[in-house]
Amino acid sequence: MNQPLSGINIVNLDHLGIVAGIIDEMELVEEVNKKVGIKTKETVSPGQVMKAIILNGLGFLSAPIYLFDTFFVGKATEHLIGEGVTPEQLNDDRIGRALDKYHQAGTTQLFTAIALKAAKKFQVEMNSVHLDSSSISVEGAYKTCQEKSQDIETDSSGPADEMKAIKIVHGYSRDKRPDLKQFIIDTIVSGDGDVPLYLKIDDGNADDKSVFVARLKEFKNQWTFDGICVADSALYTAENLSAMAGMKWITRVPLSIKSARQKISAIEDKDWESAQIKGYKIAAITSEYANIKQRWIVVESDIRKQAALKKIAQQVEKQLESASDSLR
Known part of the structure; x- marks a missing residue:
């Protein structure tokens, strides 16, 4: 029996259906929920929130966080994110609480766990990895220290360096905007397809020479990596070479x-x-x-x-x- 047209609700998938399918295949939602934890009264899990954030970021649209839920109006949220999920549930309060949880769990550890699962799932070869940093310029005023009212309650089991807020300050700008304050993203990608495997957020004035070796060591410990590490000339200092004893590396x-x-x-x-x-x-x-x-x-x-x-x-x-x- 044909359903009357008045009872049919038309929603869109667009290209986001492909993105959601890849996210499901790499089991991102399950991995995030395992690392972050789920509360019994949560209707939308932290993993589903992260999936929604990724879909929003790849939605060819830029909007403030308080308009996050409006992005999903008219889209098949139950099919894209999960059964029972509605646009109204993806409000800025829910997004904010999920971001706090990611911070408490450790963003680098969370990213690496997801990347490890994806690399194994899609059989990414890791004979070599490439390390580099990028600066992200921002506008507006940023306080140098957090007020007590803004402090986030941290989990004692999380890594101490992840709990410390980064400093958004002036530094060497890779995007030619020395007038703006910035923060630094250190990234390690695979030689096979440039797949991101490790990510770390640093202060805006962080020096590559002083942090590159630490990043490689953290990566090697988490990935049990024995391949070749490739980086630019910032890696080549007497102190760094001594610290990289036992590692394979190529640099300028x-x-x-x-x-x-x-x-x-x-x-x-x-x-x-x-x-x-x-x-x-x-x-x-x-x-x-x-x-x-x-x-x-x-x-x-x-x-x-x-x-x-x-x-x-x-x-x-x-x-x-x-x-x-x-x-x-």
């Missing part, structure tokens, strides 16, 4: 180090070999910087070399003109 040696400049200058013509890519040459040299044996690969580009020589010639000509003027 900064030319600010005196021994690096000396070794590159000492490379003879016979030491260069043609690379597989036309216009490039490579030379392999050894180093024991920080009392650690290393293998350096030096790459020379013909185009960059000619450009550098041209620039040097211009500087010499400019200095010659200046000297001639002074002589006159």
Whole structure:
């Protein structure tokens, strides 16, 4: 028997149905509920709230948190999030309480647990991982310390560093906005598909050189990782190299180090070999910087070399003109 049209309620899935399906396949809701815990009177679990936050973030819409529930009006919330879930239940109070729970459980630990389950589910290879940091600029005024009325009651079982509020301050801005305050996101992704495996939020003025090794060690402890760690030149300091004993790593040696400049200058013509890519040459040299044996690969580009020589010639000509003027 056909149902009358007046009794049919039409709701949308859009592209969010695919996102919800992936979330269900990696069992994100169950993992979050296990780590955070569920109260008996909660109609929407913390895992379902996180699923809703992800769907909202991928919904091509930016809105304040107090309008969070309006995003789901007209959408199939029961099909997307869970049976019995309505847009009215996804209000800003519910979102705020869930965010507090994530903080108490430890955002880094929660993220890593989810990533570990997803990596195993989708068989992500981890022969190598890549570490880097990004700055997120924000607008508005931020207090340097929390008032007692704003303090969140923390769980004694959680990690101490997760409970400490980050400092939103000025620092080196990767997005070219030094006028704005910021915070830092340290991320480790897999070499296979750039899948995020680890995330840590830092102060806005955190120095990569001082935190990179700590991040790699935390990651290695949580993932039992034995592959190669890849990072930029911020990783290459004498202190970091000593701290990374027993780890496999690849990084770029900064030319600010005196021994690096000396070794590159000492490379003879016979030491260069043609690379597989036309216009490039490579030379392999050894180093024991920080009392650690290393293998350096030096790459020379013909185009960059000619450009550098041209620039040097211009500087010499400019200095010659200046000297001639002074002589006159």
